Amino acid sequence: MKLFLFILFSISSFSATFGGKVIDSESKEEEALIGATIQIEGTKKGSISNKNGEFKINGLKNQKYTVIVSIVGYKTRSVQIDLSESDSIYEEIKLETQYLRSAEVIVSANKRVQSVQDIPISVSVLESEDIQVRAMNNLEYALQYVPGVQVTRDNVSIRGSSGFSYGVGSRVAFMLDGFPYLAGDNGDIKLDAMPLFNVEQIEIVKGAGSALYGTSAIGGVINIITEDIPEGFNSKFRAYSGYYTPLNYDEWDPGRHPRIDNGFDITLSNRFGKFSILSNIGYVAEESYRVYDEKEVLNGFLKMNYKFNDNTNITLNGNLSISENDDWAFWESSENPFFPAETVVFDNRVNSDKYSLFTGLDHIFNSNFFMSLKAGAFYTQYSNDFDEDNSEYRASDALSLSFLPQFNNKFGDNWILTYGLDLRQNIVESVVYGDQLQEIYAAYSQIEYSPIEKIDLTAGLRYDYEKTDISESNSQISPKFGVSYKPLEFLSIRASGGAGFRAPQIAEKFAEINFQGIRVLPNPDLTPERSVSYEIGSSLEGKIFDSPFFIDIALFQNNMEDMIEPDIRNGLTSDITFGNIARARIRGAELGLKTFLFDRFGLEISATALDPINLDTEQVLPFRSRYLSQNRFILPLGNYEFQLDYRYFARMETIVEELGTLGIVNDAKVRNSAHIFDARIIYDLKELTGQNLNLTLNAFNLFNYYYTQMVGNMGPTRQISLMIQGSFK
Amino acid sequence: MAKSVLILFLTILVSCNRGLEPTVKLKNILSGNLIITAGTIPDSASAIRIGAFKKSSVNSLEEFIGEITAEEAFLSDTLEISKYNDTIPFSIEIEQTDIVLNYTVSAMEINGEIFNQRLISVYGGENQKSIELGVSDSIYIELFVDFTDLPPQPF
Numbered sequence: 001m002k003l004f005l006f007i008l009f010s011i012s013s014f015s016a017t018f019g020g021k022v023i024d025s026e027s028k029e030e031e032a033l034i035g036a037t038i039q040i041e042g043t044k045k046g047s048i049s050n051k052n053g054e055f056k057i058n059g060l061k062n063q064k065y066t067v068i069v070s071i072v073g074y075k076t077r078s079v080q081i082d083l084s085e086s087d088s089i090y091e092e093i094k095l096e097t098q099y100l101r102s103a104e105v106i107v108s109a110n111k112r113v114q115s116v117q118d119i120p121i122s123v124s125v126l127e128s129e130d131i132q133v134r135a136m137n138n139l140e141y142a143l144q145y146v147p148g149v150q151v152t153r154d155n156v157s158i159r160g161s162s163g164f165s166y167g168v169g170s171r172v173a174f175m176l177d178g179f180p181y182l183a184g185d186n187g188d189i190k191l192d193a194m195p196l197f198n199v200e201q202i203e204i205v206k207g208a209g210s211a212l213y214g215t216s217a218i219g220g221v222i223n224i225i226t227e228d229i230p231e232g233f234n235s236k237f238r239a240y241s242g243y244y245t246p247l248n249y250d251e252w253d254p255g256r257h258p259r260i261d262n263g264f265d266i267t268l269s270n271r272f273g274k275f276s277i278l279s280n281i282g283y284v285a286e287e288s289y290r291v292y293d294e295k296e297v298l299n300g301f302l303k304m305n306y307k308f309n310d311n312t313n314i315t316l317n318g319n320l321s322i323s324e325n326d327d328w329a330f331w332e333s334s335e336n337p338f339f340p341a342e343t344v345v346f347d348n349r350v351n352s353d354k355y356s357l358f359t360g361l362d363h364i365f366n367s368n369f370f371m372s373l374k375a376g377a378f379y380t381q382y383s384n385d386f387d388e389d390n391s392e393y394r395a396s397d398a399l400s401l402s403f404l405p406q407f408n409n410k411f412g413d414n415w416i417l418t419y420g421l422d423l424r425q426n427i428v429e430s431v432v433y434g435d436q437l438q439e440i441y442a443a444y445s446q447i448e449y450s451p452i453e454k455i456d457l458t459a460g461l462r463y464d465y466e467k468t469d470i471s472e473s474n475s476q477i478s479p480k481f482g483v484s485y486k487p488l489e490f491l492s493i494r495a496s497g498g499a500g501f502r503a504p505q506i507a508e509k510f511a512e513i514n515f516q517g518i519r520v521l522p523n524p525d526l527t528p529e530r531s532v533s534y535e536i537g538s539s540l541e542g543k544i545f546d547s548p549f550f551i552d553i554a555l556f557q558n559n560m561e562d563m564i565e566p567d568i569r570n571g572l573t574s575d576i577t578f579g580n581i582a583r584a585r586i587r588g589a590e591l592g593l594k595t596f597l598f599d600r601f602g603l604e605i606s607a608t609a610l611d612p613i614n615l616d617t618e619q620v621l622p623f624r625s626r627y628l629s630q631n632r633f634i635l636p637l638g639n640y641e642f643q644l645d646y647r648y649f650a651r652m653e654t655i656v657e658e659l660g661t662l663g664i665v666n667d668a669k670v671r672n673s674a675h676i677f678d679a680r681i682i683y684d685l686k687e688l689t690g691q692n693l694n695l696t697l698n699a700f701n702l703f704n705y706y707y708t709q710m711v712g713n714m715g716p717t718r719q720i721s722l723m724i725q726g727s728f729k
Numbered sequence: 730m731a732k733s734v735l736i737l738f739l740t741i742l743v744s745c746n747r748g749l750e751p752t753v754k755l756k757n758i759l760s761g762n763l764i765i766t767a768g769t770i771p772d773s774a775s776a777i778r779i780g781a782f783k784k785s786s787v788n789s790l791e792e793f794i795g796e797i798t799a800e801e802a803f804l805s806d807t808l809e810i811s812k813y814n815d816t817i818p819f820s821i822e823i824e825q826t827d828i829v830l831n832y833t834v835s836a837m838e839i840n841g842e843i844f845n846q847r848l849i850s851v852y853g854g855e856n857q858k859s860i861e862l863g864v865s866d867s868i869y870i871e872l873f874v875d876f877t878d879l880p881p882q883p884f
Binding site: 249252335672705706714 | 750752
């Protein structure tokens with residue numbers, strides 16, 4: 001009897017329902033908004049509005065909730081509902097058009113859904129629209145438009161945290177839907193293996209994220225959030241073709257015209273009952289703007305979701321990328337910058353395959369306690385075309401296994417506790433790194449407290465343990481703190497600090513490679529990098545002369561010890577090892593402004609100033625630009641929209657000088673600042689065709705500005721590209 | 730306000746029409762022959778190079794490395810060694826103009842050890858000679874090697 005009453009009580013405790021309809025507030029016909037996200041703050045419960053704009057969330061408790069409603073192009077709303085007096089509430093939620101493009105809801109900063117304004121650390125968000133309109137197939141191109149981010153030939157640097165390390169190691173933790181996605185051997189980000197066509201948004205958390213995300217998060221975190229699967233059968237596609245225009249100078253002509261890049265993506269999805277599935281296939285073929293830089297990539301993405309009931313949900317994600325491309329090379333010289341160095345073997349190509357499969361189980365025990373389990377594998381394999389007895393033959397297989405259980409507890413209205421484990425194994429079989437096993441085990445915990453509505457306090461702690469085969473083990477305790485304060489509706493202030501930790505990658509310790517005149521030698525005695533980071537910032541939003549604006553400013557400092565950097569050993573030979581060679585201080589400021597002026601056009605401006613110094617040599621850290629700026633101008637004109645992007649990065653003041661003096665890179669001193677304009681016109685074909693189609697004409701590097709992307713590497717020249725994309729229900 | 734934005738925009742636009750441009754490189758070529766006058770190249774020799782220094786002497790390994798790193802000295806590629814050839818050609822491209830090379834030498838690497846170098850010839854011999862390079866000059870010199878009587882090691 002008692003058991004029966006207990007079960008009955010338990011069931012009836014979760015019997016409340018919240019439903020409603022999401023509407024465009026400015027539409028006279030009260031147009032329904034399809035695909036809006038409705039989330040119960042601090043929990044995993046949520047829904048997506050259907051074709052009638054309607055939604056329903058079951059299994060709630062009879063208590064008060066804060067509901068966050070968001071959709072791209074509209075201002076996010078927080079709605080308070082009170083289910084204590086009723087088992088069911090229905091509300092019409094009206095959303096205002098937002099002319100300032102910014103997502104206000106993110107997941108990554110504190111590993112749970114929350115509003116950007118409540119987060120004590122700087123965050124940038126790239127939305128799906130920003131990625132699709134630029135016909136991006138490679139994460140490198142997408143990240144170039146993020147304030148404070150610089151991508152240098154496969155190395156991602158957030159606020160100067162990284163330079164160039166020949167594609168090995170990352171100071172940015174990288175995830176796909178919260179699942180770790182760094183290669184087990186190189187520890188690098190596979191920029192061309194991301195399902196960018198199925199991205200909802202990309203969240204970039206700046207500053208040390210080690211207290212929540214552990215090793216590799218010492219410079220920040222990038223989390224790709226894939227799209228939710230909409231109701232019913234849906235399909236979408238895009239296809240594009242781009243042509244590199246002739247160079248301004250005949251003496252630089254790389255020949256073989258025309259040079260074309262092509263690509264397409266097709267996505268099919270269906271949701272029926274409790275089961276939903278989405279699959280995408282994509283293909284890219286790039287002839288590139290220079291000789292020996294061709295690439296072909298086949299991508300596949302699969303996402304399945306099964307909702308057992310309102311409290312339990314399981315997801316399976318699979319991703320594959322098969323590519324064949326010319327190997328990495330420096331230029332022949334500044335006189336012939338679009339040809340590779342003479343040491344290059346033109347027949348040599350690199351074959352690279354990446355596969356991942358991971359599953360996530362979310363279970364809500366009650367409205368104050370839920371669990372998220374993730375487990376999976378990420379496999380990478382690459383090899384070049386040389387014979388196995390050739391000294392430049394490279395091949396490596398790496399399997400990275402991860403298990404990440406996480407729990408969230410809410411105590412009353414003011415306390416949220418997040419805790420979990422992060423268990424990983426990297427298993428490597430490699431000609432260049434040997435056979436290695438790396439184990440990384442971590443436990444973390446974070447408490448958030450809101451003493452009053454306007455203040456959020458955060459404190460966290462993480463313990464990491466790392467061991468690689470024959471090397472000594474390493475461990476670190478990484479604390480963090482944060483505070484966000486919203487004294488006024490339009491003003492928020494934040495401050496945060498924390499310790500960071502990065503264990504050396506297998507490649508950094510054990511690499512033994514010959515590569516185009518460079519010899520990389522192992523250093524198994526590498527020790528972890530450690531850092532302490534601080535940030536203060538503020539954001540302000542409002543209206544001036546009826547034009548909405550949003551301003552954000554941040555000051556930051558990152559002190560690093562035992563930085564792992566590639567070191568040319570003796571100044572006479574081109575032997576490189578990775579060494580703990582630097583104490584560094586990276587400090588800077590970042591300013592961002594978004595506005596929609598005079599109801600006519602949108603403007604986004606960002607500027608980052610960095611002071612990245614090697615404290616031992618008092619020189620600027622190599623391969624960093626002191627100043628970065630990313631800007632955008634948007635002019636909607638009926639069925640057309642005109643966009644203009646402007647990117648700037650300052651000349652890299654210092655590089656590893658021996659690259660030039662030893663003749664590894666010819667004309668290594670030839671480097672310049674970059675001023676790059678991209679323009680596009682987007683034409684909405686809906687009125688003409690009745691279908692959800694649009695046509696985009698892109699002109700990348702509109703003025704054909706020649707710049708060095710990296711030492712001995714010219715950046716992409718002007719490309720005119722046409723893209724068509726559409727979706728069908 | 731709109732005017733200021735337009736001026737700023739035009740300023741940025743003007744600076745974007747430049748970028749890297751092809752440059753005519755002014756460089757000098759120092760070329761010549763290493764001529765073996767007596768003896769033969771020992772079996773232990775793994776490489777032979779020519780080095781040209783602005784300084785008139787180099788007295789330590791550190792100084793030697795420093796001069797090269799600071800681009801105050803210029804090294805050739807390793808020369809093609811053959812026991813059957815007593816004349817070995819060399820060529821060095823020097824991308825500096827109006828300089829004087831006061832100490833030009835040849836050294837052989839022993840047993841593949843980069844730091845195990847043996848001086849085998851000095852340009853001018855005991856009466857060390859300088860080489861003046863102007864702009865786009867091409868200078869030919871000859872260095873003589875007597876493997877039976879090698880010059881003293883500078884360090």
